[in-house]
Amino acid sequence: MATHDSFDAIIAGAGHNGLTAACYLARAGLRVLVVEKNDWIGGAAVSRSLYEGWTYSNCSYVCSLLRREIVRDLDLPRFGLQVIPYEGGATFTKGGDYFAYYSDHDALRREIARHEPRDVDAYDRFSRTVIRQCRFIRPFLLRNAPDPTSLKARDLQELLFLVKRAHGLGARELAETMRFWTMSIGDFLDEHFHSPLIKAHLAGSGIIGTGLGVYSPGTAYVLLHHYMGDVDGAIGAWGFARGGMGAISKALGDCLTEAGGVIRTGAGVDRFLVKDGRVKGVALDNGDVFFAPVVASNMDVKRTFLEHTDRKHLPEDFLRGVERFKIRGSSAKLNIALDAMPSFPAAPEGAPFLKGDLHASTSLEELERAYDDWKEGRWSREPYFDMLIPSQIDPTMAPPGKHMMTVFVQYAPYDLEKSGVRSGSHWDDAARTALAECVFDKIEQAAPDIRSRVVHAEIRTPLDIEREVGLTEGNIFQGELTFDQLLFNRPVPGWANYATPVEGMFLVGSSAHPGGGVMAAPGANAAREILRRGAKRAARAA
Amino acid sequence: METFDVIVIGAGHNGLAAAAALGARGKRVCVLERSAGVGGMADGRLAHLVYNLSEAERRRLGVHLSEVDTVSLARDGRHVAIRGGSAAYADGGAHPDAAAYAALHARLVRFAGVLAHLAEAPPPGFEGGLTSLEGLREIARLGKVGLGLKRLGKAEMREFLRVVLSNAFDTVLDEIGDGPLAGALTADAVRGAWAGPRSPGTVFSLMYRLGQGGRVFRAEGSMGAVAAAYAEKARAAGCDIRVGVPVARVVVEDDRAVGVELEGGVRIAAQAVLSSAGPLQTMLLAGVAHFDVEAARRARGMRAKGSAAKVNFALSGRPLFTGLSEAQHGARLVVAPSAAAVEQSFNPAKYGELPKAPVLEMVLEDGRLSVIATHVPYEGWTDARRAALGALVAETVEAYAPGFASLVTGTEVLTPADIAAMTGAPGGHWHHAEMGLDQVLTLRPIAGNARYRLAVGGLYLCGASAHPGGDVTGLPGRNAAGQVLADGVL
Known part of the structure; x- marks a missing residue:
C-alpha cells in the first residue's frame, strides 16, 4: 500500500467501536482503512501476553454488553468469538465469612436468608425493578438519541418512540422509572435491603468506572450499564470471551479483513486534515497521509478535537462543550499471573461462586469513604475491587494448573495528590507499587495467601491506561456517565448524532451515545449514521 | 361535636397559607398547632432570612422586607461582596471572575424562571393516562x-437541558475559579440538603433557590414577623387558629378522613384534613392500616436527613469582622472558602461525624449572631456533641471576627434532631424531604402521592414535603388548598 492512498472512509483507532463501525461500512461496500497507533488492535479490548505462558485481558475483562444484534449482523462466532458465561460471585468479609451470589434463584434465596431473612423478598423486588429498567432501556441502545430542541422529522420520530415506550409503562411505572434514573445506588439499595454486606455486594456495579460515589444520584442508572447486557439471551449474565477480551477485537478484525477492509497498525493519527470545513483525511505520526471523504474517530471527543484537530476549524461553542465534557480517571487494574489457585479459606471446597466476580467491600459506608479518598486525589485506602480468575473456566489463559487473575480497582485518581499539588505525573514507580500493595492488602481479606501465589503482576494506573490505550485519564467509558453527559447531551449538546461540526468527520467511540462498556453500540450507530448521510448525498448527486 | 369544613394540622407558614386560601373561599377552617406559637420552621429561632418568596406573595402578606448583600468571607481577608449577579471584593476592588459570575448567575436565574412556573401549581402527573382529559390538560401545561x-x-x-440535571460543583467551576465566590454559590446549592456540591441534581436545588431571582431579604424585626403575617392573613380569612392543641389522630371512616381526635379524646369533625407533617407521620396519624404496603414503604423510605444546625449566640456587644465596613456587618455573612471546602464539609456528616470546617451562613442581629451551620449529622446527638458543635462554630467565627468569643453570653445549638422535635419536620430537614431529583415534581414527596392527596379520601399534605418544597414560599400550602378545591371534596 502506498502511503498516500485514498479510501472511502478512514477510522482512527482500532478499538472495538472503531472496528465495528469499519465492519459495517466495509460490508456496505465502502473501501475502509483503520489506522491504529499501537502494534496491535483492540484498544481496551485486548488479550496480551506480558509473561510467558499467560494471557491477560489487560483492560476490559468480562463481556456482556456486546449487543447481540451486532454479533449476529457481523457473524462474529464464525470469526472465532465464543463467550463463556460465568456464574455467581462473592463478597468476603474481614471476619472470615462471605456473601455468595448464585444465578440459581433458590440457592441465592437461601444465601440471602443466611445473612438477613428480611432481605429474601426484598431481593425479588430489587431484581424485578432492575430487569424492568433493563427491558425499558435496551431498545434505545441501538438508536440515535433524539434532540429535544430539534424539529427535524427524524428527531421527532425518535422522540415519539421514547414517548410511546414511556406511555406503555403506565403512570405508576413511569414514575418508578423516573425515580430509578435519578436515584443513587446507595439509596436504592437502602430502600430494599437491611444487610450491609448484601448492599455492598450489589452496589459495586453502580460505581465501576465512574467519578461518583454510591450515594451520588444517577448511580442507579450506572448499575444498568452492568445489567443490561446478556450472554446468549440471559439478561444480566456476564461471560468471558474465550482467549481473553482480545478475541472480540480479533473477530471484528477478521470480519473486517474478509469484507475487504484494511487495518494498519503501528502509526496513529497525528492530525485530522480539514479544509474549508470538510475533512480530507488523516496525517499519521510516521508521516503517512491518507485521504477519504469520511473520517471517523474512535478516540474520545477531547483527544479527537483538542489534540488532533486544528482549533480553527471548530466553532467556539462546540470547543467549549468539548472542553467541559468530563472524562475523569477513577480506576486502576492489576493483571496477575498465579502459580496456583489462591486459597479462599472462608469458601467451601470447590465453591462454584469462586468462578465469578469476587469482592471485599463490606458496606456502603466503606464504598463511600473510598470515593471521598478519590475526590481528594488519593487512591482509596480501602479500595473496591472486582476480581476474577477466568482461567478456571477458560484454560487458554494460563498454563495447566496455573491461573490468571484480573483485578479491577476503584478508586484511583488520575491526578494524584502530592504535597498539595495534583498531577498525573505523580504516578511514578513508587506510587504504582504502593497502590498495588494497598490492593493486595485488601485481597488478603479474601485470599490470605495471594502474595505467595504471584509470579507476575502488571499494575495499570489511570496514567498507564491513558498512555497505552489513549483513553483520556484512563476513563473506561470515554466520559462520565452522568445525566448531563447522556443521551442528547453526549458528548456535546446538539452533536449527539455522531456527526461533528467538521463535514464528513464522525465520532464512533464511547464518548458518543450510548456510552461505554464493550457494547459496540456507538460504533454500529455511527456507521448507520455515516451510511445514511452518504446515501442522502448520493441521492442528491443523482 | 364541633364541625368545620377543613382542619389543618400544624400552623407552620404552609399550613397557614393553606388555611388562608381556603378561608378566603368561604370555607370554615380550623388550624390546630401542637406547640405554643405559630410559624413552625419560619420561627425566629430557626430561620433568619427569606430567600425565595415571590414578589406577589410578599405584597399579599404586607410584610416589610429589606434586601441584603451577601459577603463571602475569606481567610486571607479578600472577602467577596455579592448582590444578585454582581460580585466585587468587599473593599471595592474588582473581582477577576465578576463578568463570568454575572453571566452564570443571569443564566441560572433565567433557567430558574422557567422552572418557577412549575412551582406555582400541583406537579405534572399522568394518573389518568396520557390520553385522558386530565392527561391532555397536563400535556398542555407542560407544553407551556x-x-x-x-x-x-x-x-x-440546550444549555438548560445539560445543566438542569448536573452538579453545582462542575457547573460553577466550569465558569469561575474556586474560592469564596464559588464557595458561596455552591453552599447555597446544598444548604439544608443531604448532598455535597458534587452530587448530581444540586444545580436543580440551586435553581430552586434562585426561582425568585436569588435575592435575599431580612424581615423587619425578625422572621417572626413573616410567620405572624401568615397567621394574620389566615385569621383575616376567618380561620380559627388554636395553639397548644396536639392532634392525636386523624379519624378515618370508610376510607375517608372525617375529622381529628385531639390528645384527651375530643373530636372535631371536618370534610377534609390537611397535614403539614410529612407523608409517613400523616399516615401514622390516620393509621397505617388505611394505606397499601407499597405506599407505606415509600413513605418510610422518603429521604429526609436534616443536615443544617441552627446556632444562636447571645452577645454582650457587637463583634467586628475584620475587613468589613459597618454596613457590610448587616449583610448575610457566609463562610464557604471554596466549592471544594463545601464538598469536604459534607464528608464527615455522611458517617455521623461533625465537620472539621463547617460552612456557615450568619446574620448579625441586635444582641445575637444567628448561624446556620452545615453539614452536620442528623442523628446521634448528645449534649456533649451539641456543645462541641457550638464551640466549633464559635471558633470558626472567631477566625474572622477576633474577640468574638469574649462577647458570647449564651449559646443555643439546635440540631436537626432538635428541629424535628420542635417542628415535626421529618428528619429536621430544611425542606421536610430531600430536594433530590428523585423527590421533586411528580415524585414529591413520594411516587404515587404527588398531588397532595393521600389514599384516604379528604386527607391531604400541605407542608414543605409536598411540591414544590421548602423555603418560606407558601406554595405547598396554597397549591394543596387549590387541589382540595379542585377535587370537590368540600
Whole structure:
C-alpha cells in the first residue's frame, strides 16, 4: 500500500467501536482503512501476553454488553468469538465469612436468608425493578438519541418512540422509572435491603468506572450499564470471551479483513486534515497521509478535537462543550499471573461462586469513604475491587494448573495528590507499587495467601491506561456517565448524532451515545449514521 | 361535636397559607398547632432570612422586607461582596471572575424562571393516562413550560437541558475559579440538603433557590414577623387558629378522613384534613392500616436527613469582622472558602461525624449572631456533641471576627434532631424531604402521592414535603388548598 492512498472512509483507532463501525461500512461496500497507533488492535479490548505462558485481558475483562444484534449482523462466532458465561460471585468479609451470589434463584434465596431473612423478598423486588429498567432501556441502545430542541422529522420520530415506550409503562411505572434514573445506588439499595454486606455486594456495579460515589444520584442508572447486557439471551449474565477480551477485537478484525477492509497498525493519527470545513483525511505520526471523504474517530471527543484537530476549524461553542465534557480517571487494574489457585479459606471446597466476580467491600459506608479518598486525589485506602480468575473456566489463559487473575480497582485518581499539588505525573514507580500493595492488602481479606501465589503482576494506573490505550485519564467509558453527559447531551449538546461540526468527520467511540462498556453500540450507530448521510448525498448527486 | 369544613394540622407558614386560601373561599377552617406559637420552621429561632418568596406573595402578606448583600468571607481577608449577579471584593476592588459570575448567575436565574412556573401549581402527573382529559390538560401545561424553554433560544435551551440535571460543583467551576465566590454559590446549592456540591441534581436545588431571582431579604424585626403575617392573613380569612392543641389522630371512616381526635379524646369533625407533617407521620396519624404496603414503604423510605444546625449566640456587644465596613456587618455573612471546602464539609456528616470546617451562613442581629451551620449529622446527638458543635462554630467565627468569643453570653445549638422535635419536620430537614431529583415534581414527596392527596379520601399534605418544597414560599400550602378545591371534596 502506498502511503498516500485514498479510501472511502478512514477510522482512527482500532478499538472495538472503531472496528465495528469499519465492519459495517466495509460490508456496505465502502473501501475502509483503520489506522491504529499501537502494534496491535483492540484498544481496551485486548488479550496480551506480558509473561510467558499467560494471557491477560489487560483492560476490559468480562463481556456482556456486546449487543447481540451486532454479533449476529457481523457473524462474529464464525470469526472465532465464543463467550463463556460465568456464574455467581462473592463478597468476603474481614471476619472470615462471605456473601455468595448464585444465578440459581433458590440457592441465592437461601444465601440471602443466611445473612438477613428480611432481605429474601426484598431481593425479588430489587431484581424485578432492575430487569424492568433493563427491558425499558435496551431498545434505545441501538438508536440515535433524539434532540429535544430539534424539529427535524427524524428527531421527532425518535422522540415519539421514547414517548410511546414511556406511555406503555403506565403512570405508576413511569414514575418508578423516573425515580430509578435519578436515584443513587446507595439509596436504592437502602430502600430494599437491611444487610450491609448484601448492599455492598450489589452496589459495586453502580460505581465501576465512574467519578461518583454510591450515594451520588444517577448511580442507579450506572448499575444498568452492568445489567443490561446478556450472554446468549440471559439478561444480566456476564461471560468471558474465550482467549481473553482480545478475541472480540480479533473477530471484528477478521470480519473486517474478509469484507475487504484494511487495518494498519503501528502509526496513529497525528492530525485530522480539514479544509474549508470538510475533512480530507488523516496525517499519521510516521508521516503517512491518507485521504477519504469520511473520517471517523474512535478516540474520545477531547483527544479527537483538542489534540488532533486544528482549533480553527471548530466553532467556539462546540470547543467549549468539548472542553467541559468530563472524562475523569477513577480506576486502576492489576493483571496477575498465579502459580496456583489462591486459597479462599472462608469458601467451601470447590465453591462454584469462586468462578465469578469476587469482592471485599463490606458496606456502603466503606464504598463511600473510598470515593471521598478519590475526590481528594488519593487512591482509596480501602479500595473496591472486582476480581476474577477466568482461567478456571477458560484454560487458554494460563498454563495447566496455573491461573490468571484480573483485578479491577476503584478508586484511583488520575491526578494524584502530592504535597498539595495534583498531577498525573505523580504516578511514578513508587506510587504504582504502593497502590498495588494497598490492593493486595485488601485481597488478603479474601485470599490470605495471594502474595505467595504471584509470579507476575502488571499494575495499570489511570496514567498507564491513558498512555497505552489513549483513553483520556484512563476513563473506561470515554466520559462520565452522568445525566448531563447522556443521551442528547453526549458528548456535546446538539452533536449527539455522531456527526461533528467538521463535514464528513464522525465520532464512533464511547464518548458518543450510548456510552461505554464493550457494547459496540456507538460504533454500529455511527456507521448507520455515516451510511445514511452518504446515501442522502448520493441521492442528491443523482 | 364541633364541625368545620377543613382542619389543618400544624400552623407552620404552609399550613397557614393553606388555611388562608381556603378561608378566603368561604370555607370554615380550623388550624390546630401542637406547640405554643405559630410559624413552625419560619420561627425566629430557626430561620433568619427569606430567600425565595415571590414578589406577589410578599405584597399579599404586607410584610416589610429589606434586601441584603451577601459577603463571602475569606481567610486571607479578600472577602467577596455579592448582590444578585454582581460580585466585587468587599473593599471595592474588582473581582477577576465578576463578568463570568454575572453571566452564570443571569443564566441560572433565567433557567430558574422557567422552572418557577412549575412551582406555582400541583406537579405534572399522568394518573389518568396520557390520553385522558386530565392527561391532555397536563400535556398542555407542560407544553407551556416547553414553550418557555423554546423562547430561551436553541443554544440556551440546550444549555438548560445539560445543566438542569448536573452538579453545582462542575457547573460553577466550569465558569469561575474556586474560592469564596464559588464557595458561596455552591453552599447555597446544598444548604439544608443531604448532598455535597458534587452530587448530581444540586444545580436543580440551586435553581430552586434562585426561582425568585436569588435575592435575599431580612424581615423587619425578625422572621417572626413573616410567620405572624401568615397567621394574620389566615385569621383575616376567618380561620380559627388554636395553639397548644396536639392532634392525636386523624379519624378515618370508610376510607375517608372525617375529622381529628385531639390528645384527651375530643373530636372535631371536618370534610377534609390537611397535614403539614410529612407523608409517613400523616399516615401514622390516620393509621397505617388505611394505606397499601407499597405506599407505606415509600413513605418510610422518603429521604429526609436534616443536615443544617441552627446556632444562636447571645452577645454582650457587637463583634467586628475584620475587613468589613459597618454596613457590610448587616449583610448575610457566609463562610464557604471554596466549592471544594463545601464538598469536604459534607464528608464527615455522611458517617455521623461533625465537620472539621463547617460552612456557615450568619446574620448579625441586635444582641445575637444567628448561624446556620452545615453539614452536620442528623442523628446521634448528645449534649456533649451539641456543645462541641457550638464551640466549633464559635471558633470558626472567631477566625474572622477576633474577640468574638469574649462577647458570647449564651449559646443555643439546635440540631436537626432538635428541629424535628420542635417542628415535626421529618428528619429536621430544611425542606421536610430531600430536594433530590428523585423527590421533586411528580415524585414529591413520594411516587404515587404527588398531588397532595393521600389514599384516604379528604386527607391531604400541605407542608414543605409536598411540591414544590421548602423555603418560606407558601406554595405547598396554597397549591394543596387549590387541589382540595379542585377535587370537590368540600
